[in-house]
Amino acid sequence: MNIDISHLDAKDLSTYTERAHDMHTGSDFLLNIIPKTFTSAFANGDILQVLLIAILFGVSLLLIPKHLAELVRQALEAFSEVFFKIMGLIIRLAPIGVFGSVAYTTAKFGSDSLLQLGYLVLLFYATCILFVVIVLGLILKLAGLNIFKFVGYFKDELAIVLGTASSDSVLPQVMKKLKNLGIKDSTVGLVIPTGYSFNLDGFSIYLTLGVIFIAQACNIDLSMHDLLAILLVSLITSKGAHGIPGSALVILAATLSVIPSLPAIGLVLLLSVDWFIGIIRACTNLIGNCVATVVIAHWEKDIDHAQAKAVLDIKK
DSSP states (O other), X not given: OOXXXXXXXXXXXXXXHHHHTTOSSHHHHXXXXXXXXXXXXXXXXXXXXXXXXXXXXXXXXXXXXXXXXXXXXXXXXXXXXXHHHHHHHHHHTHHHHHHHHHHHHHHHHOTHHHHHHHHHHHHHHHHHHHIIXXXXXXXXXXXXXXXXXXXXXXXXXXXXXXXXXXXXXXXXXXXXXXXXXXXXXXXXXXXXXXXXXXXXXXXXXXXXXXXXXXXXXXXXXXXXXXXXXXXXXXXXHTTTOTTSTTHHHHHHHHHGGGOTTSOGGGGGGGGGXXXXXXXXXXXXXXXXXXXXXXXXXXXXXXXXXXXXXXXXXXXX
């Protein structure tokens, strides 16, 4: 693309670089888990902070009288229905935002930029598909299950993720279906929520492609040392990235700062296609977490293989 970084507007990236300032070191990551207030975790969209509050809230519910806990549970279910309706209304407007983002990129960098960004999207989709079929397929085969039947079993949830570019809304359904495969509740309840924050396969693939794309677009050569540095830093900064708005761009902004020759402002180039990439990224993350749950259950002998195979055969 031969982009001159001096022509990029840093204001376009301010939202993401501001979030990245808090994610440079391991201690910052741990301290960031503790929210400043009860409501700030929800306002900032930090999944780990929300998870901490949820754990404390759940433990507290167990310690209060059952009739009071039941009232709280019913109230939370009612609120969740309202919030899901709100999300549905917002999602209907998402195509307008995507249109504006693509139009901005085309107007600023020319129509040729669309072709290059299109190649990036296609490459990412192909990489994720190969990763699921080959890598996750082989791993799942060790547990005695077929990857194609397994993915087909979650087709309804994946359809929702394709439409929303987020796997958050299908978490309850996914956990229910995994339990239906004969996996113990304790394993599902531990692996899936943890994996949502720490097992982000699609996200990891995007980090690599995103860095290479920015470097090539700006005509910057990256040494093996640079690539290893980005890999090591991203292993720390990516934890808990799920649930943060524009999480991939946030983490890229944080990790690119360790390479002086690679400007974080180059992330502006990816803003217009982040939603398109986010679709398959979320799907890959979801499939990866489901496979991880099955594999861990297999190791711990917490899965009924006969039931799992029977259920998957029905869902052909």
